[in-house]
Amino acid sequence: MIRLEFGVRTLGRTRLSVSPVAEAVEWLKLVADGRRHPVFGDPGPAARGVLRHPDVALVVDLLPPAGRDYTPDLLTPKPRTGSWKEILHTQIAEIEATGQDDVDAQVLSGLQKHWGRPLSPRVRRLAESGRLQPRLAAGLDRFWHEALHDGWPSLQSVLDDDIAGRSKIIAEHGVGRMLSEVHPRAGWSGDALTIDSRYDITLDLTDHDVVLTPTVLNRTELMFQLDDAAQVTVYYPACRAGVTGRRDPAELTEVVGTARAALLADLGVARSTAELAGRHSVAASTVSYHLGALHRAGLVARHRDGRRVLYRRTRRADVLIDPS
Template structure:
C-alpha cells in the first residue's frame, strides 16, 4: 500500500465482494457536485467552460433549500438528497422521485448526523415541515438540473459510460489491482482493503460483507467521496481522468465519427442500435455481405462490436465502448 494519512475510510472486501462490485452513473451526484462547483468556481478550473455556461442560467432561481442540504465549509453533509442509484443508468426523473419519497425519519436522522451541533435555520424546514420542504427541494433540484446540467448531460453520460466500460473490463480481466490502482491519488488497494484518505471525515472500517462496492464515476465531483452512511449500501464516488475534455467544443458529430472510423464503418456502428446478422446489415445498408463482413471485422478487432452465435446465425451488437462512442459523437 502507498502511504496514506492515518484517517481513512477502509472498505474491507470479503470472499465475494470483488465479484459484486459494480458501477453506475449518478445524475444526483452530478447535481450535488454542481452546486459546489458553481458557488466556488475558482477551486475547479477544469470546469470553467461549464461554469460560464451554467452561471447565467441560475440567475433568479429559488435555490435556498438546495444549498441548505449542500452546505459549504462542512465536514459532514446530508445524503438523502443524493442516495446511491439502484440501477446502473437511472433517469434524473426517477432519481428525483426517489428523493421526493424519502421517509421523513430518514431525513431527520440524516440532518442530525450532518449537524450534530444543531440544525441551522436554513435547514430547519426539513425538520419542522418535512414533506413540503422535501417537495420544494425536489422542485428546486429539477429547475437547477434543467438550467445547468440537462444541456450537457448527453456528453457527460457518454464520458462516464466510456469510463465504466474501460474500468469494468479491467476489473473482470485483471482484478482489483488494475481496477482500483488509479481511482484517486488518495486511494490504495492491498488485495483485500480499499483505503481512501478521509482528512475531512471520521475514520471508519466498513466490512462489505457480501454487499460489494458501488463505484460512481463523476464528472463534477471533486476527489474521492466515500458513501458509508445507513440506510444505503457502501459506495465510492471518484473523478476519472480527462474530465476537462467533456466541456471542449467539438465538430459536427457525424463528421467526427466518420473521420475516426471511415464513413461506412461509422454508419455501420450507428446502424447497430439493435443486434443484427451480416445479412440483415447488408439488407439495411444496401451493401454487399462481403463488404459488411470486412467492416465488422475491423470494428470487432477495435472492441466496438461483439458477436454472438445464435444457432446457425452470428449476430453482432455494439459493445459498451461502441455505445459510448456513438453517444459521444
C-alpha cells in the same frame, strides 16, 4: 483511515455507474460559491438564475460551507442500474421518498454535528414537518434540467470512457486491480477497500453492493458516502484516455522528469521500493521520494503485500505513456 470490508458477496456485487444527481450537486456547489470551473469555465446565467428558485435554494442550504466537507447522503442516492435517464429518474424519486429517520439523522442532527452551526429556520421547519424531501427532489430536478441538461452529452462521453477503461482492467486483471487504481488515496487489501482519510471508520458491507462512480465536475477529490451501508458509494475523478499514439519517451521525460519517467516505465508490474532501487541503481530514499510525488499525482497506486508495499502504474499513467 476508512476501511470498507467487502467479503466475497460484496465483491461480486461491486459495479461502476454514473450518477447524474451527483454531478448536479457538484455543479450546484460551484454555482452557489460563484466560482468558475477550471475546465468548463463560467456556469452561465441560466445556472445562476435558477438559484433564485425556492426549491433550488433549499438544496443550497444543505451544501457544505467553506471548510466543511459533509453533504447529506440523501441528496445523492446510490445509482441504480439502467441508462443515465433511468438512473436520474430513480435518484430524484428516491430523494422524494427519503424516510423521516434519514432526514432526522442526516439533516436535523448530522448538519449540526458536522458543520457546528444551527440549521436555517426554513430547513428545520420543513425537515421537522416531513415536507423537505419533495422540495429537495424538485430543486435538484429543476437545477439539473436548467443548468446541466444541455452539457450532459459531453460529460457522459467522459464518464463512459472512464467506465469502459476500468471495465477493461477488470476483464484483464480482476476487480482488485481496478479498486487499487481508482484513486491515489485508495488501496485494495484483498478483502477491503482502504481510503486515506482523517476519519477513522470501519464498515462491514457484507450483503451490500458497492457502487464506484466517476465524476467529471469534481476533478481531484475522492469522495464517499457512508451514512448508510445500503447507500455506500465511492466517487472518484473520471479519467479520459487521450486520442492517438504512444508518447515519445523524451516527451514523457519533459512531463515528469528523467528519474520519474524511468520509474513509471518500470512499473507496468508491481514492485517494491527496494526492488526499484536495485534495478535503477539509486538510493531507496530517492526512489521513495519520487514514488511519493508520483502517488500524489495519481500516477502510481500502492498496496501492501505482507510486510512490503508494492507500487504499480495507474491507468492515468498508462494513458500518459500510451494515449492510444
